[in-house]
Amino acid sequence: MKIFSRDQIYNADRLTIERQGLAAGELMERAAEASFNYIHSRLQGSPTPIVVLAGTGNNGGDGLALARHLMEHGYHVEVYMVQVRKERSPEFLQNLERLRERKCWPELLEEKGPRPELGQQHIVVDAIFGIGLNRVPDPWILELFQYINAAPSFVVSLDIASGLFLDRHTEPGQSVEAEVVLSFQFPKLPFFLPETGSSVHGWEVLDIGLDPAVLAETPAEFHWIYGDLLKPAYRGRGRFAHKGQMGHAAVLGGSTGKIGAVRLAAEAVLTAGAGKVTARTPRSGLVPLQVGLPEAMVEVDKGKDALESFALSVKPQVVALGMGMGTAAATVQAFTTFLEEKPQMPLVIDADGLNILGQNRELLDLLPPSTVLLPHPGELKILIGEWTDDFDKLEKARAFVKQYDCVLVIKGAHTLTLYRELGYFNSSGNPGMATAGSGDVLAGIVAGLIAQGYSPLDAALVGVFLHGLSGDLAVRDMGYEALRASHLIQYLGVAFRQWLQPPAPAEGQQEG
Numbered sequence: 001m002k003i004f005s006r007d008q009i010y011n012a013d014r015l016t017i018e019r020q021g022l023a024a025g026e027l028m029e030r031a032a033e034a035s036f037n038y039i040h041s042r043l044q045g046s047p048t049p050i051v052v053l054a055g056t057g058n059n060g061g062d063g064l065a066l067a068r069h070l071m072e073h074g075y076h077v078e079v080y081m082v083q084v085r086k087e088r089s090p091e092f093l094q095n096l097e098r099l100r101e102r103k104c105w106p107e108l109l110e111e112k113g114p115r116p117e118l119g120q121q122h123i124v125v126d127a128i129f130g131i132g133l134n135r136v137p138d139p140w141i142l143e144l145f146q147y148i149n150a151a152p153s154f155v156v157s158l159d160i161a162s163g164l165f166l167d168r169h170t171e172p173g174q175s176v177e178a179e180v181v182l183s184f185q186f187p188k189l190p191f192f193l194p195e196t197g198s199s200v201h202g203w204e205v206l207d208i209g210l211d212p213a214v215l216a217e218t219p220a221e222f223h224w225i226y227g228d229l230l231k232p233a234y235r236g237r238g239r240f241a242h243k244g245q246m247g248h249a250a251v252l253g254g255s256t257g258k259i260g261a262v263r264l265a266a267e268a269v270l271t272a273g274a275g276k277v278t279a280r281t282p283r284s285g286l287v288p289l290q291v292g293l294p295e296a297m298v299e300v301d302k303g304k305d306a307l308e309s310f311a312l313s314v315k316p317q318v319v320a321l322g323m324g325m326g327t328a329a330a331t332v333q334a335f336t337t338f339l340e341e342k343p344q345m346p347l348v349i350d351a352d353g354l355n356i357l358g359q360n361r362e363l364l365d366l367l368p369p370s371t372v373l374l375p376h377p378g379e380l381k382i383l384i385g386e387w388t389d390d391f392d393k394l395e396k397a398r399a400f401v402k403q404y405d406c407v408l409v410i411k412g413a414h415t416l417t418l419y420r421e422l423g424y425f426n427s428s429g430n431p432g433m434a435t436a437g438s439g440d441v442l443a444g445i446v447a448g449l450i451a452q453g454y455s456p457l458d459a460a461l462v463g464v465f466l467h468g469l470s471g472d473l474a475v476r477d478m479g480y481e482a483l484r485a486s487h488l489i490q491y492l493g494v495a496f497r498q499w500l501q502p503p504a505p506a507e508g509q510q511e512g
């Protein structure tokens with residue numbers, strides 16, 4: 001699903017109005033009806049009091065139109081006009097008039113004056129600012145946000161949590177915190193970034209019928225990725241498949257005390273469907289790997305505790321390296337030699353592989369095109385430098401990807417994969433996956449997919465998605481606390497099966 005910029009949203013609105021020959025206010029009416037349907041289907045007419053806080057732009061207009069629908073269906077609604085500025089948009093005024101025709105006179109909420117009572121029994125509809133926010137709100141409005149956030153009411157924001165900028169950083173505490181955002185047509189970029197996403201506890205995309213051709217022909221820089229979108233990438237297995245055709249991945253890494261990382265990655269390679277895996281570790285890895293993972297072939301290095309050479313006696317389709325590897329001088333030298341010899345297969349680089357690259361930046365220039373790098377935030381910092389906020393991080397990461405022509409997978413909630421000009425946010429996964437070895441498993445899955453012929457980008461997107469889905473399935477049995485990286489491998493088969501099931505009826509709901 002595309003994530004549009006502000007200009008793209010306004011443009012899609014405008015073109016839809018033109019092409020569908022809509023009257024002024026028609027799209028707002030659709031947004032209000034969709035929001036009403038969402039709320040009504042959940043409240044089912046219950047006498048919950050609803051407080052609508054409307055700004056004076058089109059987001060406020062959405063709020064007023066929604067209030068009208070709610071009142072017409074017998075809900076108890078109090079409407080407040082938050083005087084964010086003197087100007088009022090024409091569609092706001094149109095909807096204000098419609099409310100007045102129905103004998104509803106919204107109360108003005110200004111800098112001075114009383115605040116509405118917001119109790120546990122209330123639902124608050126936050127329609128103060130939408131995507132039109134272009135400067136930090138006045139202090140009294142920020143205080144109003146704080147007042148709303150401190151209240152025990154359930155907050156539903158229209159389109160975006162008021163105060164969040166669509167395309168730049170919002171300081172903590174300067175936006176409404178929404179239990180759910182009813183986001184029109186597209187999810188919004190700040191939902192996916194840790195700093196701003198934390199004020200959006202859940203979100204739902206509501207279809208307001210923007211012109212499908214406009215949506216299709218507008219290229220988006222960011223995408224929200226879920227399983228059905230990835231299905232065309234599935235490569236499957238022929239009936240006459242044998243292991244020699246299903247790909248061979250090598251996993252290079254480990255150091256004494258961290259051999260388990262290689263074991264997890266190698267096991268994930270096989271569980272993701274690759275035909276063969278070779279693990280290359282220091283000598284101390286031989287016994288644990290042979291005993292722990294009998295399906296793997298093991299090559300040991302002359303170094304006892306750390307890798308001193310990356311020279312493989314086999315010719316795999318992909319090499320995953322770095323997990324548990326350490327940064328001993330001999331290992332750095334071995335990695336350097338390996339890159340200088342221009343490896344002829346795709347690489348998947350994780351953990352200490354990334355640390356070595358960050359500390360020896362000349363090596364970055366030696367990476368084969370489309371190398372997959374899988375940093376967590378700490379490793380990302382080593383690669384791209386410090387950032388001031390998430391939007392700055394995005395910019396720096398995109399510049400890095402452009403410079404080194406790599407697939408950069410930034411791990412975390414909504415793992416973000418960047419390649420060339422585009423970014424893809426993942427939809428699966430949960431906080432239980434924040435546990436040791438989780439990244440090793442991901443690297444193994446991605447390598448296992450590349451071995452089978454997936455492009456590095458497809459392997460990253462599918463791998464990240466299945467890894468998260470596996471975590472979501474595992475957590476149902478394990479709970480968040482007990483979930484360990486091994487479980488992500490254990491549930492991978494079920495994740496594959498669930499991914500490939502026929503699509504369920506479309507529903508946009510998503511926990512943010």
Ligand SMILES: NC(=O)C1=CN([C@@H]2O[C@H](COP(=O)(O)OP(=O)(O)OC[C@H]3O[C@@H](n4cnc5c(N)ncnc54)[C@H](O)[C@@H]3O)[C@@H](O)[C@H]2O)[C@@H](O)CC1
Pocket residue numbers: 010013014027028029031055056057058059060062084085089128129130131132133134135136137138158159160184208
């Ligand atoms: N354009 C359309 O056809 C549609 C727009 N819709 C709604 O319209 C919203 C966008 O509406 P607007 O563009 O009117 O913008 P907003 O309603 O978000 O904001 C209103 C106006 O306030 C001003 N403003 C910005 N920052 C301010 C600040 N800090 N203090 C005071 N004033 C400030 C801006 O001039 C802005 O246009 C969307 O988020 C969505 O809710 C929906 O009705 C669907 C259709």
Ligand SMILES: [K+]
Pocket residue numbers: 059126127128129130157158159160161162
């Ligand atoms: K809002």
